[in-house]
């Protein structure tokens with residue numbers, strides 16, 4: 489049923505292109521009033537998913553709905569969804585204004601709206617120029633203007649920052665935030681978490697067509713608390729003192745130091761002092777989202793395992809490991825600068841449980857502290873990616 493909410497729901501979505509599983513059992517919801525980042529490395533299935541959402545590719549299994557209906561059942565799709573997929577091509581001898589006017593006529597929108605959207609995307613002065621001479625960034629803006637013609641409730645943009653300069657990226661960020669703040673829905677894809685980090689409310693991270701994470705960036709950060717790395721002369725005594733003080737997230741790391749989660753360096757140093765343990769070095773590590781993203785999506789091309797260090801036996805809590813993927817990550821973000829590179833998966837004597845409380849993770853270490861963003865529906869990705877959704 490057409491529920492008019494602006495909600496996007498993806499359930500069990502799967503697409504097989506012959507032997508290639510582009511998308512596998514994908515599920516997520518995009519709520520109105522939010523900007524959602526759809527993230528994954530090249531070839532992870534982002535565009536295929538967006539094409540299924542827009543009725544351009546028929547799913548092998550599962551479904552994607554907009555306002556509670558498959559896209560092709562929406563009464564006036566241009567009024568519901570504005571979409572830009574991939575790099576846009578425009579009739580080279582047509583001006584931006586004429587391009588927009590032809591799309592506006594197709595969906596019953598007046599020329600006044602054409603001028604409005606041109607102004608909205610900052611192309612007013614270039615309106616009479618032929619698109620032949622447009623830069624990639626100007627093409628992105630014109631594609632966005634095309635998508636906005638129907639005053640849609642939902643924007644779906646595939647890699648919208650491509651070709652934009654820093655000022656353009658900042659402008660886009662503000663535009664999308666404002667769009668969402670009016671209770672509308674934004675879904676943007678990117679292969680760079682950093683690019684969308686300041687724009688999105690939540691992210692859906694995929695790798696090899698499968699969901700790795702769905703939630704807010706804060707929740708993602710919270711899965712990996714900071715930790716302290718400490719080098720001391722009597723580790724056993726220090727472990728005892730830490731445990732007595734309620735610090736149970738302790739493990740030894742390959743270089744002989746202890747890693748203590750959920751504590752800061754002062755707490756650890758004070759406890760060591762009290763226990764009479766000499767501390768030779770202490771360092772705080774903080775979660776780095778980009779590394780975390782890389783860790784979750786690594787192996788897209790490497791066919792892990794068998795490349796890089798051995799994968800852990802089980803994924804970190806709340807992460808969906810791809811069935812039969814053989815695991816991830818192939819990145820070991822714990823490696824210390826200057827330390828020999830290798831399969832540092834062995835655990836020391838202070839681990840908790842078979843894996844210890846830490847899987848190799850995306851921490852950035854602080855300095856050591858001594859002593860302390862369519863075209864008409866077709867199928868199978870045969871379209872050339874030109875034009876807007878009208």
Ligand SMILES: Nc1ncnc2c1ncn2[C@@H]1O[C@H](COP(=O)(O)OP(=O)(O)OP(=O)(O)O)[C@@H](O)[C@H]1O
Nearest residue numbers: 505508510529530531532533534535536679868869
């Ligand atoms: N029409 C098609 N026929 C065969 N394979 C396809 C087709 N479209 C996509 N694929 C394959 O499906 C997988 C996912 O591709 P997709 O374009 O969805 O990834 P993506 O995450 O959008 O990548 P990128 O960031 O590089 O645009 C890839 O292996 C790709 O080669």
